[in-house]
Amino acid sequence: MQFGVVFPQTELGGDPGAVRSYGERVEELGFKHLLVYDHVLGADPEVHTGWAGPYNVHTTFHEPLVMFGFLAAVTQSLELVTGVLILPQRQTALVAKQAAEVDLLSSGRLRLGVGIGWNAVEYEALGEDFGNRGRRSSEQIELLRRLWTEPTVNFDGKFHTVTGAGLAPLPVQRPIPVWIGAAAEPGYRRAGRLADGWFPMMGPGPKLDEARAVVERAAVEAGRDPADIGMEGRVNFRGDVARAVDELAAWGDTGATHVSINTMNAGLATLDEHLTVLEDIAAQSAIR
Numbered sequence: 001m002q003f004g005v006v007f008p009q010t011e012l013g014g015d016p017g018a019v020r021s022y023g024e025r026v027e028e029l030g031f032k033h034l035l036v037y038d039h040v041l042g043a044d045p046e047v048h049t050g051w052a053g054p055y056n057v058h059t060t061f062h063e064p065l066v067m068f069g070f071l072a073a074v075t076q077s078l079e080l081v082t083g084v085l086i087l088p089q090r091q092t093a094l095v096a097k098q099a100a101e102v103d104l105l106s107s108g109r110l111r112l113g114v115g116i117g118w119n120a121v122e123y124e125a126l127g128e129d130f131g132n133r134g135r136r137s138s139e140q141i142e143l144l145r146r147l148w149t150e151p152t153v154n155f156d157g158k159f160h161t162v163t164g165a166g167l168a169p170l171p172v173q174r175p176i177p178v179w180i181g182a183a184a185e186p187g188y189r190r191a192g193r194l195a196d197g198w199f200p201m202m203g204p205g206p207k208l209d210e211a212r213a214v215v216e217r218a219a220v221e222a223g224r225d226p227a228d229i230g231m232e233g234r235v236n237f238r239g240d241v242a243r244a245v246d247e248l249a250a251w252g253d254t255g256a257t258h259v260s261i262n263t264m265n266a267g268l269a270t271l272d273e274h275l276t277v278l279e280d281i282a283a284q285s286a287i288r
Contacts, residue, residue, distance in 0.1 A: 001252045003287040004033035004081065006234070006262035008274050013060050016070070018271045023071045023078060025275050029282045033079035033111070034071070035260045036064045038086055043121040053119060065098045072106035080106055083199060083232075083260070084115035084181035088133035089126045092140045092160055096147040100171040108172035113199060114141070115181035134186055135159075141178055141194050148175040179230065185214055192218025197230025197257065204233070204250045232258035237266045241280045248285055 005026050012018045023034060042057035055061075068080040080102065087095065103110040116133040117123075123130040139157045146153050147162075148171050155162040180191040183201040191198035192215040202208050216226035233251035237244050244261065251259040261281060263274045281287075 001256055002032045002079075002258045003030075003248070003285070004035055004079070004232075004258060004260040005031050005278060006083070006260050006264065007034055007036045007062075008262075008264045008268070009036065009062050010055070010059050010264055011268065011274075012271055014062070015271075019062070019067060019070060020074050021271060022275065023075050026278060027075050027078045029278060030287050031078070031278070031282070032287075033081050033258070033260070034075075035081040035083035035113070036067060037061065038064050038082060038084065039119065039122065040086075040089070041119075041122045041125050043119065048121065065102050068102045068110065069105055072102060072109070077109070079109050079111055081111045081179075082113045084113040084179075086117035086119075086122065087114040087140050088116055088136045089123050089128045092143050093147065093162070093165075095140075096144050097167055099144070099176055100148060100167050100169070103171035103173055103176050104169055110171075110173070111177045111179060111197075112144075113179040113181055115199075116187070132159075134190070138190060138194060144178065145175040148173075179232070182211075188214035189218040191215050192220075192224070192226070192229065193222040195229060197232060199232050199234070203247070204254050208254065230257040232256065232260060235259060235261050237261060237263045237277055237281075239266060241277065241284060244281055245285045248281075 026034060039055055039061045042055055042059050043051055044057040045051040064082045064085060071080060099110060099112050116137050120130045136159045139159050143155055143160050147167055150166060152164055152166045153162045154164060177196040179197040179199060180195040181199040182188050182191055188211050198215060200208055200211055219226040219229055233256045235244050235247040248259055263277050268274050
């Protein structure tokens, strides 16, 4: 099982020095990947009455692919993971180009986790349709893979048309791995049909078993081997290092291929506090 971390960007503000220091230190500690959440815009609760989303206009988010271009230069081996990029609110060809560039600059270290999101305010501002985002995302994944592997693409889909066009340069990984974040059955089925791996939105237990069964059934129906589909768990640190280490082990028992440690919302106020927790977890677990 590969151990990684979730970059605590909502608590570190926009400091580029924190991005550099965090990336360099977690790589030194032996973590294998760095996962970044994505939001382009936050909603203003004073305008959107009754807003109940976990983030708003005051919550800080780096743009993941731009941030990864920076991290590619200051790290050597750390896998760079979007967890997840809200794919249907973006133009597919532009995502393909940006992802290919990150993969090239990082020597093949990008893993593109994608999802359909929940924030209609962002979709409106970015000029994309919130209502058909699930169906569009399936076609987007197909087109992304073709753009990453073929020098010239002709594509005539329901939502996309590409006529004799392609990316140059192509990425190192052809194609870049695409993982899917899902919290409902349509997303689980999409992961089983299309994804190289998936991010469950729950911990080990009966609900995970049920979700995994849907993923595996969809894989078999699509003629795929479920064993080829990775699974990344997440441990949310809540002040107890020993408990976090136990939860990492529990993910290992599920057969997860990857797991990330998330230190956000744990009352940690500074970069050093976040890194100290990760140092303690690394010292008590077999992350190397």
